[in-house]
């Protein structure tokens with residue numbers, strides 16, 4: 701396996717249904733557990749609750765009010781999965797640093813690494829234009845498009 705950061709390693713231990721449930725909580729945080737459970741087909745409710753416990757034991761989610769929210773690392777696991785899904789080529793995907801999860805702002809950064817799940821933004825959560833070298837690159841691209849594509 702090429703990627704060794706925590707999000708990739710944790711993600712390899714999750715099955716498709718684990719991910720589906722993590723995505724559900726990513727998009728619908730704090731929805732009461734009882735409501736989420738009732739939304740499941742009857743035969744899947746027990747497995748749904750067991751999976752909640754599994755995700756909590758892995759520290760990917762934590763209780764919040766009557767429902768759940770993703771932890772910092774759980775958010776990173778989902779963002780990494782989205783990054784892999786959106787990437788044009790699986791061989792070389794921009795990666796987060798150890799203190800970045802793609803949703804919560806990371807430390808100062810001057811090395812733009814596109815977060816494909818959040819177009820125009822870096823894994824550090826800042827826009828491309830806030831990375832020193834990238835501003836020049838964006839300007840050069842604009843000049844090229846105006847002179848090259850000319851009217």
Ligand SMILES: [Zn+2]
Nearest residue numbers: 809811822824
């Ligand atoms: Zn950055």
